[in-house]
Amino acid sequence: MNTTISDIAQMAGVAKSTVSRYLNGGSVSVKTKQKLERITREAGYVPNTFAQSLKAKRTNLIGTIVPRLDSFAAAQTMTGIDEELRAAGGQMLVYNAGQEREREIEAMHDLARQKVAGIILMPAQVTDEHLLAAEAAGIPVLLVGQGNEALHSLVYDDYQAGLLMGRYVLEKGHRRIAYLGVTEEDEAVGRRRKEGFKQAVLECTDCDVFYYESSFKIADAKLAAERILDECGPTLIVCATDNIALGVVKTAHVRGLSIPSELSITGFGGYEVTSIIHPELTTVRFPYFEAGKLAARHMLKLTAGEDVERLTVMDVEMLVRESVDNLNNSSV
Amino acid sequence: MNTTISDIAQMAGVAKSTVSRYLNGGSVSVKTKQKLERITREAGYVPNTFAQSLKAKRTNLIGTIVPRLDSFAAAQTMTGIDEELRAAGGQMLVYNAGQEREREIEAMHDLARQKVAGIILMPAQVTDEHLLAAEAAGIPVLLVGQGNEALHSLVYDDYQAGLLMGRYVLEKGHRRIAYLGVTEEDEAVGRRRKEGFKQAVLECTDCDVFYYESSFKIADAKLAAERILDECGPTLIVCATDNIALGVVKTAHVRGLSIPSELSITGFGGYEVTSIIHPELTTVRFPYFEAGKLAARHMLKLTAGEDVERLTVMDVEMLVRESVDNLNNSSV
DNA sequence: ATTATTTTTGGAACCGGTTCCTTTAAAGTC
DNA sequence: GACTTTAAAGGAACCGGTTCCAAAAATAAT
Numbered sequence: 013m014n015t016t017i018s019d020i021a022q023m024a025g026v027a028k029s030t031v032s033r034y035l036n037g038g039s040v041s042v043k044t045k046q047k048l049e050r051i052t053r054e055a056g057y058v059p060n061t062f063a064q065s066l067k068a069k070r071t072n073l074i075g076t077i078v079p080r081l082d083s084f085a086a087a088q089t090m091t092g093i094d095e096e097l098r099a100a101g102g103q104m105l106v107y108n109a110g111q112e113r114e115r116e117i118e119a120m121h122d123l124a125r126q127k128v129a130g131i132i133l134m135p136a137q138v139t140d141e142h143l144l145a146a147e148a149a150g151i152p153v154l155l156v157g158q159g160n161e162a163l164h165s166l167v168y169d170d171y172q173a174g175l176l177m178g179r180y181v182l183e184k185g186h187r188r189i190a191y192l193g194v195t196e197e198d199e200a201v202g203r204r205r206k207e208g209f210k211q212a213v214l215e216c217t218d219c220d221v222f223y224y225e226s227s228f229k230i231a232d233a234k235l236a237a238e239r240i241l242d243e244c245g246p247t248l249i250v251c252a253t254d255n256i257a258l259g260v261v262k263t264a265h266v267r268g269l270s271i272p273s274e275l276s277i278t279g280f281g282g283y284e285v286t287s288i289i290h291p292e293l294t295t296v297r298f299p300y301f302e303a304g305k306l307a308a309r310h311m312l313k314l315t316a317g318e319d320v321e322r323l324t325v326m327d328v329e330m331l332v333r334e335s336v337d338n339l340n341n342s343s344v
Numbered sequence: 345m346n347t348t349i350s351d352i353a354q355m356a357g358v359a360k361s362t363v364s365r366y367l368n369g370g371s372v373s374v375k376t377k378q379k380l381e382r383i384t385r386e387a388g389y390v391p392n393t394f395a396q397s398l399k400a401k402r403t404n405l406i407g408t409i410v411p412r413l414d415s416f417a418a419a420q421t422m423t424g425i426d427e428e429l430r431a432a433g434g435q436m437l438v439y440n441a442g443q444e445r446e447r448e449i450e451a452m453h454d455l456a457r458q459k460v461a462g463i464i465l466m467p468a469q470v471t472d473e474h475l476l477a478a479e480a481a482g483i484p485v486l487l488v489g490q491g492n493e494a495l496h497s498l499v500y501d502d503y504q505a506g507l508l509m510g511r512y513v514l515e516k517g518h519r520r521i522a523y524l525g526v527t528e529e530d531e532a533v534g535r536r537r538k539e540g541f542k543q544a545v546l547e548c549t550d551c552d553v554f555y556y557e558s559s560f561k562i563a564d565a566k567l568a569a570e571r572i573l574d575e576c577g578p579t580l581i582v583c584a585t586d587n588i589a590l591g592v593v594k595t596a597h598v599r600g601l602s603i604p605s606e607l608s609i610t611g612f613g614g615y616e617v618t619s620i621i622h623p624e625l626t627t628v629r630f631p632y633f634e635a636g637k638l639a640a641r642h643m644l645k646l647t648a649g650e651d652v653e654r655l656t657v658m659d660v661e662m663l664v665r666e667s668v669d670n671l672n673n674s675s676v
Numbered sequence: 677a678t679t680a681t682t683t684t685t686g687g688a689a690c691c692g693g694t695t696c697c698t699t700t701a702a703a704g705t706c
Numbered sequence: 707g708a709c710t711t712t713a714a715a716g717g718a719a720c721c722g723g724t725t726c727c728a729a730a731a732a733t734a735a736t
Binding site: 103258289 | 346388391392393394395397398412413414416419420423426435436437438439440442457458459562590591593594597616617620621622
């Protein structure tokens with residue numbers, strides 16, 4: 013049914029090695045080149061990827077393991093990876109881990125088995141199991157979003173993000189603040205982002221900060237917001253992610269609290285939706301798309317055996333918008 | 345480096361055909377079975393996918409072509425496809441067409457070349473080129489979101505969605521309405537959705553409807569909303585998608601128009617964000633996730649040579665929320 | 677014209693599995 | 707114990723390419 017290289021060879025009256033050489037730009041005489049050009053075109057010949065990969069022992073596929081498909085960050089990163097990979101003739105094989113650690117591990121084994129050229133992993137947390145699986149895979153593994161000394165990583169400057177945000181809200185006069193974070197098992201979002209914020213707080217003498225914790229889910233954030241408002245009545249809630257902020261915004265609306273005059277709210281991420289809602293959310297932009305592109309570039313280098321710096325830190329950018337009240341004005 | 349079936353055969357002192365038989369559940373004596381069990385485990389043997397596929401002439405990969413990665417609908421559908429496929433031992437290969445028709449075509453050729461078992465396509469519009477490419481691919485192609493007689497399709501009941509929405513807003517007393525749609529080249533969203541709405545309008549005697557058009561982009565929707573408000577000052581704007589509605593909501597906020605008392609707005613889709621914003625958006629829910637799962641199930645059947653109904657229509661559900669004012673009350 | 681050199685080609689092996697067919701070993705029958 | 711039947715194992719071919727090496731053809735040099 014499908015024409016093979018042998019079919020072409022027979023039609024052209026040459027050996028299949030000649031056809032192969034023609035296809036791969038080896039030395040072929042002008043007339044056989046022309047003849048083969050015509051025949052392959054007419055027969056609509058396309059080489060069989062398996063046979064090629066079997067011999068070459070590798071594919072042009074890069075496995076990308078994401079925690080979920082329906083998150084802004086993941087989508088942006090994937091888009092970046094895909095764009096860059098395609099430009100280089102590669103392809104992205106997406107593996108959805110569904111936010112389960114075991115499935116991330118399983119994915120690595122699976123992808124290695126399928127002989128993808130490399131793996132880009134966006135984990136919530138890097139465990140020894142991840143390291144072991146990466147080791148066993150025998151192919152380059154690149155971490156995005158979380159860092160680890162044992163692997164190539166591309167991370168965001170979470171500390172700086174926290175610091176920027178902390179300084180900004182303090183500068184706006186807020187002194188009674190709730191920080192709604194996530195589990196410290198998450199090194200980047202749970203720890204570093206918070207540490208940066210804490211550093212900013214340290215630089216301030218008279219500030220009360222109350223630390224709370226939630227999951228990444230909007231529903232949980234809504235509940236946490238209820239608790240925060242009941243327990244400590246802050247002028248501002250700093251949320252560890254834009255999604256959490258969205259949940260808090262929702263709770264504020266439900267309670268009839270006006271943003272920012274009665275409650276200020278901030279996020280982290282720079283999700284598109286934060287500029288759609290009213291008032292627009294003050295947040296820190298994380299360059300997900302650019303990170304995806306860079307990750308792909310790095311991965312291509314790694315698969316080509318080239319050297320890449322082990323740790324790359326992406327800059328973040330403060331996005332000052334409308335959800336933080338300026339308390340300095342009101343005292344003037 | 346990687347252990348092959350021959351290595352295993354040698355270690356076990358048997359022929360590789362025996363090992364293959366063992367691996368695939370053929371008849372093997374108890375003691376060789378035990379020996380091979382031990383050896384394959386100790387050697388950490390995993391079969392080479394290429395070699396298998398080369399012989400079998402197919403993969404367990406299902407190609408999925410999406411218009412973009414960062415859309416709620418696409419993400420939900422992909423999640424559904426992935427979930428169902430994985431449960432059946434398959435895998436999803438995502439191809440991002442970046443909203444370009446040529447790249448959809450290119451993707452089909454590309455995927456066919458890679459011998460994916462089938463293709464799930466989410467096009468904005470089905471052209472002859474699509475049909476040709478599907479034909480040439482020689483593998484099952486399943487359309488999601490748009491229908492075509494020539495291919496297996498899974499569509500949403502767009503007409504019904506438009507009808508439901510039309511009847512609902514008319515029932516709420518709106519009589520001066522703007523419908524912000526998209527290009528009629530889009531059969532599902534551009535035509536059928538609108539037709540359903542028009543049918544509802546027909547059922548009403550004294551209703552002024554103004555039809556406008558926008559792209560799918562939020563930015564364009566904002567602009568269109570400006571024009572609508574200036575030109576015809578409706579009590580309600582029916583938007584062809586939730587994203588468009590989001591843009592219109594934004595414009596309303598910017599103009600200081602209160603929703604729904606000064607302007608009612610509706611969407612189509614049921615995107616998560618519509619229940620996060622305030623007021624919550626009244627819209628029609630499209631079962632993207634379920635459609636993804638069903639698409640995967642259908643595709644698995646198709647690749648297995650089983651029969652599947654050519655056209656499947658997914659039901660939609662009216663989501664009555666807060667963004668439509670009840671004009672009947674005000675007159676009481 | 678003859679020999680040396682370079683360019684094109686053909687043939688065969690190989691990549692790592694699966695499968696068909698034959699041979700060998702084990703078990704069952706008389 | 708000889709003979710048939712069944713189960714287990716081995717050998718070789720095949721899937722569709724790539725690549726190495728040797729043979730053949732074309733070109734250059736003497």
